[in-house]
Amino acid sequence: MTALPARDVLLTCPLDCPDACRLKVTLTRGEDSQERMTKLTGDPAHPITRGFACAKTVHYPARANHPERPLYPLKRLNAKTEAPVWGRVSWDEALDDIAARLRQVLDTRGPQGLLRYNYAGTMGLMEGTHVHALFRALGAPELDETICATAGSEAWAMGYGTRYAVDPRDVAHARLIVLWGINSLSTNSHLTPHLTAARKAGARIIAVDPYRNRTAAYADEHLKLKPGTDAALALGVMHELFAHGWTDAEYIAEATVGIEDVQQAAAEWTPARTAEVTGLDADVIRAFAQAIGTTRPTYIRVGYGMTRHEHGGTNLRAVTLLPALTGDWRHRGGGCALSASGAFKLNRTRLGGAHLIRPDTPHVNMNEYARALHPEAGLGATVIYNCNPAVVAPDAGRVRAGLQRGDLLVVVLEQAMTETAQLADYVLPATTFAEHPDLYTSYGHHFLGYNHAELAAPGEARPNSWVMQQLARRLGVTEPSVYWTVDDLLAEVLNSGHPHLAGITPERLKAEGSVPLSLPDLFLPYAHGAETPSGKVQLSPAPQHREPRAALNAEYPVRLLTPPAHHFLNSTYGVLENLNRAEGSEPCVLVHPQDAQAYGLQDAGYARLESEIGAVRRRVKVTDAAQPGTAVVEGTWWGLSAPDGTSINELTAQTLTDLGGGSTFHNTRIRLVPVEG
Structure with missing residues (x-):
């Protein structure tokens, strides 16, 4: 049998992950003459990706x-409260009807009657960011994209301003590595070779996380602190420093x-007090502080997990100030990493129609x-x-109920028939990252x-x-930036004059596809x-530990954590049964043996x-990977994969973080009730 023709191309992964991998994608032409993705791995020549893709994205084809x-x-x-019945229509029919209904909303309710809802299904600047320009040209309310990063971003900005990070290739120079609030083996997998190189050179790795995950098991030591007490632990370390x-x-x-302010705040956090709040042993806290205080360089990789609490912004800010006390920012491989995004000095003044946002625009x-x-x-x-x-937003039950309103036009642009798509009036088929040009x-x-x-x-x-521009024409939008091509976008954003883009x-x-920023060889x-x-x-105002308003009590005695699963990336891969099976075929709740006994769970x-x-x-799943008083459900499973057809976010509230208006998914308090049969 004659082999079908195939070719390899190099593309950047579009998904919401710090690795932004350069992928080698095999395209094979079928008997119908249509090329399709048939294999995916990492670009072996890329200094970050280094020839491998993560356990989830290898299945993107x-x-x-x-x-x-x-x-x-x-x-x-049919009605959105019923199982969907779909009819195929032409693009012109769909766009004409959608535009007419949007015009009616704008004429009768004003721009505030229209809201976009989006996040990071693609990180491409064209298809993920610039497409907002239509809604800004129409004067629609501004969506604050806060579900993931804003608590951490604002916390970092308070201390450091622009978000810079230790280059991952410098991590091998560190002699102490602290992975704090991040399951990096699952969510930043291309950091792992650099961690391993550092370990081979003599580095010690400590994981700080409320439950034992892959990264905690990989580390030399795991500090299993109580959820939401990261600021207390950081202050306890500062006390010892x-x-x-x-x-x-x-x-x-x-x-x-502001050093005096921090010294005063840390003075109260003796090892004994820190132990009482965090649940860690006082001697463990002393040893942890000594390791940070006496090991140069120390590299701290923080994740957004610690921000998913009412006081999550302060949690992260407290941890990120530690390298400023030890001077690790002076050393190659030392310091802290949350996000490297500040180094990309693009001209964003008109990206996504940013210049169209008026001071009085509602948010x-x-x-x-x-x-x-x-x-x-x-x-x-x-x-x-x-x-x-419908799966990822807090208070997902009420989100679903809102989308089912008969008087609400719901338009969903999608690559998969997600649970949100199944609640739409129109589903518009979207391209994948191999099918459109974009910048990352x-x-x-x-x-x-x-x-x-x-x-x-x-x-x-x-x-x-394309969809947004077609709607814009039908709605009479004349703003030129709405109609940019990718070439227009490239010319605009690369024209900042900043040395990083030299x-x-x-x-x-x-021509090259992946280009390094023009940074010095030693970027400190x-x-x-x-x-x-x-x-x-x-350093001032000094961070403070505060107990959550949603304190555990007799009615709701357990804190629920909902961290990422190894084989999922938010809800992107929920359609793939093999990845669901890799995670156990259905979502499980990890419960400590003490809690299982207390609540009669098997x-x-x-x-x-x-x-x-x-x-x-x-x-x-009864396991000591959890800790008493804490339950863990890994992964944003589609509700369709759950035994009762519900998303875990049926439980989570719309409560916001102290900084940045972020999500508080790990703030949820619950009770556990056995189900018979």
């Missing part, structure tokens, strides 16, 4: 070729301001989508792209990526940007200060998890 992928515009033929003279006085004097926090969808809020239409809010930054390294459209779009799938032109980016962004108003690292049996917001049913 199955997602792109899924038999249930929407390939033609679909119109709902000051008490033993383990601070860098020269760095503090030159590069920081909607995306964590409060359930509230925005309530009839009294006045929405008449919502357009959803790059996101699956990274928040884990310092390479710009460009993708050519290597595949013809299957069926009638179209890029998000020598990077659209032509070079298109905070070695002498920070990009704050003072020019120094802002291993492999079922429990009802009840919060103030809602209830779900999950299979129980």
Whole structure:
């Protein structure tokens, strides 16, 4: 049998992950002459990706070729409260009707009657960011994209201003590595070779996390602190740094301001008090502080997990200030990493129509989508792209109820028939990252990526940007930036004049595909200060530990954590049964043996998890990976994969973080009730 012709192309992964991998994708031409993705791995020549892709994205071809992928515009033929019945329509029919209904909403309710809902289903600047320009040109409310990163971003900005990070290739120089609030082996897998190289050179690795996950098992030591007590532990470490003279006085004097405030706050956090709050042994805290205080360089990789609490911004800020006390910012491989995104000095003044946002434009926090969808809020239409809010948004039960309103136009641009798509009036088929051109930054390294459209779009799938421009024409939008091509975008954003972009032109980016920023060989962004108003690292106001308002009590005695699963990336891969099977075929709740005994739960049996917001049913896994008083459900499973058809976010509230208006998914308090049979 003659082998079908195939070719390999290099493309940047579009998904919400710090690695922003450069992928080697095999395209094979079928007997129908249509090329399709048939294999995916990492680009072996890329210094970050280094020839491997993560355990989930290697399966992207199955997602792109899924038999249930929407390939033609679909119109709902029945009520959204019923199982969907779809009719295939032409693009002109769909766009004409959608535009007419949007015009009616704009004329009768004003721009505030229309809301976009989006997040990071693609990180491409064209299909993920610039497509917002239509809604800004129409004067629609601004969606604050807060579900993941804003608590951490604001916390970092308070201390350091611009978000810079230790280059992952410098991590091998560290001699102490602290992985704090991040399951990096699952969510930042291309950091792992650098961790291993550091370990082979003598580094010690400590994981700080409320439960034992893959990264905690990989580490040399695991500090299993109580959820939400990260600031207390950081203050306890600071106490020991000051008490033993383990601070860098020269760095503090030159590069920081507010040291007296931090010293005063840390003075109260003796090892004994820190132990009482965090649940860690006082001697463990002393040893941890000594390791940080006496080991140069120390590298701390923080994750967003510690921000998913009411006081989550402060949690992260407290941890990120530690390298400013020890002077680790002066050393190669030392310091801290949250996001490298600040190094990409693009010209963003008109990206996504940013220049069209007026001072009086109303804002909607995306964590409060359930509230925005309530009839009294006045929405008449919502357009959803790059996101699956029926599964991922807080208070998901009320989100679903809002999307089912008969008087609300719901338009979903999608590559898969998600649970959100199944609640739409129209599903518009979207292209994948191999089927449209786009530009990508990274928040884990310092390479710009460009993708050519290597595949013809299957069926009638179209890029998000095409859909928005077609609607804009029908709505009479004249703002030029709405109609940018990718070439227009490249010319605009690369024209910032910043040294980090020196020598990077659209032509070079298109030719090379992945281009490093023009940074010095030794990039130590905070070695002498920070990009704050003072020019120094802002230590004041000192972070404080605060107990959550949603305190555990007799009615709700257990804290629920919902961290990422190894084989999932948010809800992107929920359509693939092989990845569901790899995670155990259905979502499980990890419960400590003490809690299982206290609440009458059996291993492999079922429990009802009840919060103030809602209830779900999950299979129980009794394990000491959890800790007493804490339950863990890994992964944003589609509700369709759960035994009761519900998303775990049926339990989570619209409560916001102290900084940045972020999500508080780990703040949920529940009770565990055994389910018979």
